[in-house]
Each structure stands twice: as structure tokens, then as C-alpha cells.
Amino acid sequence: MTTTRRTQAQRRAEAEAALLMAAAELIDEQGVRSLTLARVGERAGYSRGLVTHHFGTKQALVARLARTAQAGFVPGLDGLPPGLDRLLRLIDGYVGQLGRMSVLNRVFLLLWAEAATAPDLAPVFRERGEAFRADLREELTAGIAEGTVRPDVAPEATATAIFAQLRGLGMHHLVDPGNTDTERLRAHVTEHWRRALTRT
Helix, strand or coil, X not given: XXXXXXXXXXXXXXHHHHHHHHHHHHHHHHCHHHCCHXXXXXXXXXXXXXXXXXXXXXXXXXXXXXXXXXXXCCCCCCCCCCXXXXXXXXXXXXXXXXXXCCHHHHHHHHHHHHCCCCCXXXXXXXXXXXXXXXXXXXXXXXXXXXXXXXXXXXXXXXXXXXXXXXXXXXXXXXXXXXXXXXXXHHHHHHHHHXXXXXXX
8 A cells, every 4th residue: 555645845735725724714703803823723723833834924824815715716717818708707707606605705805894994904905906906907908909898998997896896796795695696696787797898
């Protein structure tokens, strides 16, 4: 019987993933203010020293968690060229995913709301928000170039409006999930933006 020994990089990646999930679960259950490195280590089955070794500070841990939680929220977009079709799929997929949010997704929104009154979190979420808006601007600019988006659409302002609507719907679903029919909303919101961005 043979066993495959994990490399140091594999062990590190596994430990980081476990620590991030432990942090997410604690925030989801009790809020970010109750989070400590010691509690994260305990939840994950590691020492506080290992948490400090991997992340350094609570702020760095939360920043990594925010980036990890946002990555790949809408599946199925890889390989699609930028433009109107990809943008509408992103909008439809984002609203649809709200009905299937994981712990990481919920925690991202909780942290985003917390960033409004937490100076240490605000820079991380300004960065994540700008990255999302930049993606939206790219889709809009490509759509204008290919002729599928109206030429009078302002990419910057429109990207901000789409961003704000999607994040707002996420927060609404988080606060009042019983009154958010994401399957009905996704068709409505996607059609709204299709009409707003095209001549038809």
C-alpha cells in the first residue's frame, strides 16, 4: 500500500482554506466584530500561532477572505468574449446565484456592509468594488465597440449603476430572503438592462 505525501505547498494551501472557512463560519454566525485569530484557529483545529503565521493580522485575514469569497461568484463566464452577451449573462447569473449563496458569499456581503463603518475594511472593499466595476466597464465598452450596446451609453456611470443594483439586491436577499424571488427577479433585471443598453 502506497501513500502520497503532501507537499509543503499543499499543506499550506489546505491550512489556509480551512482557516478562511473557519473565519467565514464565525462571521456568518456572530459577526465580524467577534472575530479573533484565536477563535479562527480553534474553529479550524489549529493554533492561533498558525493563523498569525499565515495571515499576520485580523485585517489581513479579512482582506483575504473578501477576495476569496468574491472570486468565481458567477460560473460559466470563462471563455466568453467581453460584450453585451457576457454582461447580460453576468447579471442573470449574479441574481440567480443570490438564491444559492454559500457561507462565503453571505460573508462577503456582511463584510461589505460592515466596511461602511469600519475604516480598516473600507480600502479592501473599495478595491473589490472597483475591480467589479472595471469588469462591467470592460463589458460595456466592448459592447459599444461591437455595436450591440448603444453608443450613447456612458460606461463609467452605467457600470456603477449595475454594480449598485446587484450588490443592493444581494443585501436585500440577505436581510429579507423570504421576500426575494431571485428566479423571477433574474429575468426582470436582465431584461431591464438589455432594453436599457440596446436600441430595441
